[in-house]
Amino acid sequence: MTTARGPQRADGWTAAVRQRLGLGRLLPLGEAADGAWIAETAAASVLRGAVTGPGTVLGRLRIGPVEAAAPGFPVVAPGTAAPPAPPSALPRGPLRIEAEFAAAPDRPLPAAAAALRTALVTAASARLGMEVAEVDLRVTALLDGGAPDQVREAVARFPAAPPEGPEEAAAAGVPGVVSLTEVLGGAVLTAEDHVRVEVATAGDHRALDVARSVRTAVSAAVAGRLPVSVLVTEVVERDSGGGAGLSR
Incomplete structure (x- = not known):
């Protein structure tokens, strides 16, 4: 039976699905004991920002699992409870970056690809804390004349969630946290066996370091010492005026 509230509920469900899809894949950060994850769209925006040199224009970029993860990838130490992964998150293990790019014809393509590969791997480690084992690059065009702007894929923007309790306040007070978000829930x-926290982090802080600090702060505020996992839904770059571009 259709009720007056039916369309509103449908609209809410549709918006929730769109928000969830806006995250892309949920990628592991750090080691299993860190309990940290990041949205693919957030990670990709940071990687794109690392490609600033002339003569290379980055196109399509995806981040996913290595086909056959190397054995011996770090696991949780015996006796330590591993926080459960967020729904539909990729299995923990090394990751693979796939990207397309256009290059200037006055530079050898192997050199351009090597520089791009280095920039992506360095940014993944230094700015995110992401374990990247492979980078697969494909040249799609040679730049002729004036170089076009870098491809800018749409970056999901999620409304900030105000802190409402001691756990939220603890997470929001961590340096590098721009705001709390609530894409997958609160x-x-x-839950009965774990706590999951969603945050947007500042671009001038390493995402993994912020997630670790959030885990520590929330763990101290949670009754029962449940394992805590952290999902970074967005990395917010500061604008020239010192502000952050997160929608509220």
Whole structure:
């Protein structure tokens, strides 16, 4: 039976699905004991920002699992509870970056590809804390004359969630946290066996370091010492005036 609230519920469900799809894949950060994850769209925006040199224009970029993960990837130490992964998150293991790019004809393509590969791997480690084992690059065009702007894929923007309890306040107070978000549920979602926190982090802080600090702060505020996992839904770059571009 159709009710007056039916369309509103449908619209809410549709918006929720769009928000979830806006995250892309959920990628592991750090080691299993860190309990940290990041949205693919957030990671990709950081990687794109690292490609600033002339003569290379980055196109399509995806981040996914290595086909056959190397054995011996770090696991949780015996006796330590591993926080459960967010819904539909990729299995923990090394990752693979696939990207297309256009290059200037006055530079050898192997050199251009090597420089791009170095920039992506360095940014993944230094700015995100992401384990990248492979980078697969494909040249799609040679730049002729004036170089076009870098391809800018749409970056999901999620409304900030105000802190409403001690756990939310603890997470929001961590340096490098721009705001809490609630794409997969509440900003702090407490289940029987774990707690999951969603945050947007500042671009001038390493995402993994912020996630670790959030875990520590929330763990101290949670009753029962449940394992805490952290999902970074967005990395927010500061504008020239010192502000952050997160929608509220």
